[in-house]
Amino acid sequence: MRLRHHGLGCKLFDIFHGCLLYADDILLLSHTVNGMQEMLYICDEFACEFDMKFNTTKSVAIRIGSRYSIQYSSFILSGTEIKYVSAVKYLGIYVVAAKCFKLSIDHLKVKFYRVFNCIYHKVKAPNSELVIVQLLKSYCLPFLLYASEAVSPSHSIVHSIDNCINRAILLKFSCY
Secondary structure, eight states: OHHHHTTOSOEETTEEOSEEEETTEEEEOOSSHHHHHHHHHHHHHHHHHTTOOOOTTTOEEOOOSTTTTOOOOOEEETTEEEEEOSEEEETTEEEEOSSSOEEEOHHHHHHHHHHHHHHHHHOOOTTOHHHHHHHIIIIIHHHHTTTTTTSOOOHHHHHHHHHHHHHHHHHHTTOO
16 A cells, blocks of 8 residues: 555556565565665565564565666665566566566476376376376376466467477377
């Protein structure tokens, strides 16, 4: 409420989106570096008033936009500098510093292949193709498609997901 009242953060169609919250995870969004620092000051004042403390060791900053690679002075929260990172994990999704909004699914592909390889090497029975395909759908795909409904994936991400599934099926049916 304080951030909205001060006019800080991002708005989309006149709706405030400068502070996204889920449980104890907070994501602050700002168009400018100065605006972000102001938002951090307001959050710090709020925390002091209510005897709360931010975990500054877990707090990071990421830039998205045409100047994403330019380094500015670090943000300050609770007297501690917040470091810039090239990717940040929020609710299991990795957002990457880039010219435009970009996601990374590399961690999802690793989990998918790990689970698929475990299943593939455990099910060695003849005529087990149907079993493996069902296990692929039930156990492996959820790892690969995690949060896919919440975002609009780029063409390259869709192609990468498709490639993972194809490689798994080709491996089982020896189509190389």
